[in-house]
Amino acid sequence: MYNIAMIGAGRRVAPLAKQLIQSDDFQLTAICDTDVELAQKRFAEIENVNYYQDAKEMLEKEKLDGVFIGTRCSTHTQYALLVGEYGIPMFLEKPVCTKEEDLEKLQTLLPMNHKVVVSFPLRMCRMTQCVKEIIDSGRIGKIEHIQAYNNVNYARGYYHKWYRDEEETGGLLLQKATHDFDYINYLLGDNKPMRVCAIKSKQIFKGDMPEGLRCKDCEKRETCPEGVNNINIIEGDPYEIKDFCCFAKDTGNEDSSSAIILYESGMHVAYSQDFIVRRGAGKRGARLISYDATLEFDFNTGEIKIYYHNEDRIETCHIGTSGMHFGGDDLLVKNFADVVRGKDVSYTDLVSGILSAKMCLMAKKSAERFLFCDI
Numbered sequence: 001m002y003n004i005a006m007i008g009a010g011r012r013v014a015p016l017a018k019q020l021i022q023s024d025d026f027q028l029t030a031i032c033d034t035d036v037e038l039a040q041k042r043f044a045e046i047e048n049v050n051y052y053q054d055a056k057e058m059l060e061k062e063k064l065d066g067v068f069i070g071t072r073c074s075t076h077t078q079y080a081l082l083v084g085e086y087g088i089p090m091f092l093e094k095p096v097c098t099k100e101e102d103l104e105k106l107q108t109l110l111p112m113n114h115k116v117v118v119s120f121p122l123r124m125c126r127m128t129q130c131v132k133e134i135i136d137s138g139r140i141g142k143i144e145h146i147q148a149y150n151n152v153n154y155a156r157g158y159y160h161k162w163y164r165d166e167e168e169t170g171g172l173l174l175q176k177a178t179h180d181f182d183y184i185n186y187l188l189g190d191n192k193p194m195r196v197c198a199i200k201s202k203q204i205f206k207g208d209m210p211e212g213l214r215c216k217d218c219e220k221r222e223t224c225p226e227g228v229n230n231i232n233i234i235e236g237d238p239y240e241i242k243d244f245c246c247f248a249k250d251t252g253n254e255d256s257s258s259a260i261i262l263y264e265s266g267m268h269v270a271y272s273q274d275f276i277v278r279r280g281a282g283k284r285g286a287r288l289i290s291y292d293a294t295l296e297f298d299f300n301t302g303e304i305k306i307y308y309h310n311e312d313r314i315e316t317c318h319i320g321t322s323g324m325h326f327g328g329d330d331l332l333v334k335n336f337a338d339v340v341r342g343k344d345v346s347y348t349d350l351v352s353g354i355l356s357a358k359m360c361l362m363a364k365k366s367a368e369r370f371l372f373c374d375i
Contacts, residue, residue: 121328
């Protein structure tokens with residue numbers, strides 16, 4: 001029986017841990033969280049779990065075969081380094097770090113690179129795997145340009161909740177583009193990113209309302225388009241943690257950003273993300289362009305189209321997109337299970353996590369200083 005623990009029992013990794021222990025040879029042994037009472041409620045149906053508030057104490061006392069790290073983003077590096085001291089395979093939530101100085105610290109974990117599964121489900125999902133298969137087959141030729149996009153239609157939490165604190169998140173390039181940069185790197189294979197320039201804007205979610213203002217205390221709550229009574233509340237999210245005013249002086253995070261990435265071969269990627277769109281305007285995917293064809297895909301619709309340039313032909317393929325992150329989470333959990341068992345290596349290893357984080361950090365620096373930055 002393999003003993004699994006969690007550091008941080010939040011909404012992101014809790015379902016993944018529960019999925020893992022459905023296997024007959026895994027059991028959840030311990031959970032470390034700053035809010036033990038909340039963690040106990042989330043895992044009330046699971047017996048014989050030991051709860052801790054100190055991660056080092058848990059690692060010292062428990063005999064563990066794998067650890068999920070799902071704490072707030074600013075502490076991912078801290079806990080990865082701690083678990084690494086014990087050589088235990090880990091599932092590490094993205095981004096792997098939020099500051100440049102942490103990149104060097106993470107280098108010390110490279111000896112256990114393939115024992116670290118970074119939470120990059122977009123790389124693993126069926127859509128990306130199908131696109132990768134098409135590229136590697138040579139059917140559309142060598143990719144020479146990519147236009148990628150992420151129009152996030154569920155982004156209110158980045159301004160209403162604790163995610164608005166950029167000291168915790170590192171900003172929205174690290175929150176969202178880290179996924180997209182990773183799957184792009186994966187699709188391009190050996191073609192390495194070399195340099196990036198970027199820009200970010202904050203045009204909507206800003207204002208002069210008082211710092212710390214909560215919607216329930218605001219006289220404009222009934223007429224404000226972002227008032228909690230006027231938007232669809234995400235089921236299960238407590239009102240108290242998502243009603244900060246997103247038009248206040250202390251509202252963090254950009255609401256759009258774009259980056260141009262130069263690769264080793266000389267080709268470049270143009271990437272853009274925004275957090276303004278809503279409902280059916282949500283779109284995430286890319287156009288991959290070669291001399292022979294253009295391949296276009298969208299995670300939301302599950303559709304892949306290939307437009308052949310030298311003949312009057314368009315191919316269309318539909319891929320199932322059910323499950324969290326379009327089914328990628330299921331494959332991440334399966335990979336982590338096999339890593340813990342010693343049967344496989346990580347498909348989203350620490351090297352890929354560090355590279356993606358570095359791309360995001362350099363893009364952020366570029367946007368803030370109006371520079372081209374080496375990756």
